[in-house]
Amino acid sequence: MNDLTIGALAKSAGVGVETVRYYQRRGLLSPNGAHKGAFRVYGNDELARLRFIRRAQSLGFSLDEVADLLALDEETDRERARAFAQSKIADVESRIRQLTEMRSALQGLVSCCEHTEAPAPCPILHALANSPEPPPAPQGKARTRSARQAP
Amino acid sequence: MNDLTIGALAKSAGVGVETVRYYQRRGLLSPNGAHKGAFRVYGNDELARLRFIRRAQSLGFSLDEVADLLALDEETDRERARAFAQSKIADVESRIRQLTEMRSALQGLVSCCEHTEAPAPCPILHALANSPEPPPAPQGKARTRSARQAP
DNA sequence: GTTGACTCCGTACTCGGGTACGGGGTCTAG
DNA sequence: CTAGACCCCGTACCCGAGTACGGAGTCAAC
Numbered sequence: 001m002n003d004l005t006i007g008a009l010a011k012s013a014g015v016g017v018e019t020v021r022y023y024q025r026r027g028l029l030s031p032n033g034a035h036k037g038a039f040r041v042y043g044n045d046e047l048a049r050l051r052f053i054r055r056a057q058s059l060g061f062s063l064d065e066v067a068d069l070l071a072l073d074e075e076t077d078r079e080r081a082r083a084f085a086q087s088k089i090a091d092v093e094s095r096i097r098q099l100t101e102m103r104s105a106l107q108g109l110v111s112c113c114e115h116t117e118a119p120a121p122c123p124i125l126h127a128l129a130n131s132p133e134p135p136p137a138p139q140g141k142a143r144t145r146s147a148r149q150a151p
Numbered sequence: 152m153n154d155l156t157i158g159a160l161a162k163s164a165g166v167g168v169e170t171v172r173y174y175q176r177r178g179l180l181s182p183n184g185a186h187k188g189a190f191r192v193y194g195n196d197e198l199a200r201l202r203f204i205r206r207a208q209s210l211g212f213s214l215d216e217v218a219d220l221l222a223l224d225e226e227t228d229r230e231r232a233r234a235f236a237q238s239k240i241a242d243v244e245s246r247i248r249q250l251t252e253m254r255s256a257l258q259g260l261v262s263c264c265e266h267t268e269a270p271a272p273c274p275i276l277h278a279l280a281n282s283p284e285p286p287p288a289p290q291g292k293a294r295t296r297s298a299r300q301a302p
Numbered sequence: 303g304t305t306g307a308c309t310c311c312g313t314a315c316t317c318g319g320g321t322a323c324g325g326g327g328t329c330t331a332g
Numbered sequence: 333c334t335a336g337a338c339c340c341c342g343t344a345c346c347c348g349a350g351t352a353c354g355g356a357g358t359c360a361a362c
Contacts, residue, residue, distance in 0.1 A: 005338075006339070007338065018320070018322080019319085019321090022320060026319095038329085038339075038340080039328075039339055039340080048280055052280050058253075059256055059257055060253045062319090069276070069279065072273070074272040074277060074280075075273070077273060078273040078274075081273045081276050082264045082273075085257050085275055086261055088257055089254055092254045092257065096250045099243050099246055099247045102211045103247070106240045110233055110236050110237055110240070113233045121225040122224075122229040123229075125223055125225045125228070125232050128203050129199060129203050156309075157308090157310090158309080167351080168308095169350070170349085170351090172311090173349075188358075189310080189359085190308085191309085213349090214349070305361090305362085307358100307359085307361105308357105308360100309356100309357080309358075310357075310358095311355095311356095312355100313353090313354095314353080315350105315352070316349105316352090321344100322344080322346090323342100324343095325340105326339105326340085326341090327340075328340100329337085330338095331337105
């Protein structure tokens with residue numbers, strides 16, 4: 001049974017110590033368990049759980065959703081898990097559609113810009129200033145952070 | 152010259168009053184201008200500017216980027232505007248790629264689930280618990296708020 | 303002349319997923 | 333036995349784009 005300190009656990013899962021502690025605060029990992037001396041030690045089960053969290057996250061599940069996933073039972077909750085995944089697919093697809101629309105609007109502006117002659121006002125800025133389109137909905141950014149650790 | 156109060160301006164652009172004031176604080180709209188009595192009045196130029204902001208935002212530009220766009224000159228900054236739009240396209244495309252990967256991973260899980268017989272443990276939860284994949288990078292959500300106003 | 307809707311201004315809070323900091327305690331190698 | 337690395341715990345802060353709230357002033361209509 002390999003006993004990991006929080007630092008070793010974090011490193012094995014590719015996250016920071018603070019992140020582990022944050023997951024504990026959120027209730028995704030249990031904060032009380034075996035101690036060796038004054039320090040808590042973590043086993044393979046907890047490492048697996050931590051990796052589960054990261055995998056689910058990388059598939060687009062929020063930490064709240066990950067908590068729900070963790071509460072499912074591998075034996076009896078197949079239906080629920082599948083429904084969950086399917087609704088997440090729908091979710092992802094709608095975000096893809098939105099982005100695709102944004103891209104084509106932007107491409108429209110750029111190609112318009114490329115086809116107008118030099119001494120004309122910028123068609124992109126002009127379109128932004130005067131476009132007849134209704135201003136629909138802005139959207140947040142999907143920032144992608146990568147590797148943590150090792151400063 | 153139609154003079155709008157802040158509330159009328161906001162409504163014409165489909166945003167909330169607080170949003171207008173927020174843009175003023177961010178320097179996207181000027182906070183000092185004509186007054187009629189004790190209240191500030193806004194003209195068509197300011198309405199146009201506000202709509203510009205929303206349109207750019209809906210194309211994926213952050214408010215900081217919108218500020219840069221607003222600083223461009225329609226006559227002399229065509230190059231810059233086009234480069235800006237092009238880099239935003241690249242941006243959007245990379246988000247699309249990410250989401251597409253997420254979708255196919257999810258679809259893999261679901262179809263695997265559909266092809267295994269009933270009395271087996273849930274393949275989705277199982278995969279999340281044991282997948283060999285390296286846990287790469289999670290990603291933030293592109294939440295899409297829509298119309299504001301009208302509570 | 304008062305009611306109700308609106309404006310002004312400032313500060314503080316929201317959400318999500320962490321990161322940073324600081325003062326202590328502890329563990330281990332040299 | 334001491335230095336340096338690590339742990340514990342709590343609190344506060346970051347980002348982006350707003351939203352909420354509260355007190356005070358003001359305006360238009362009835």
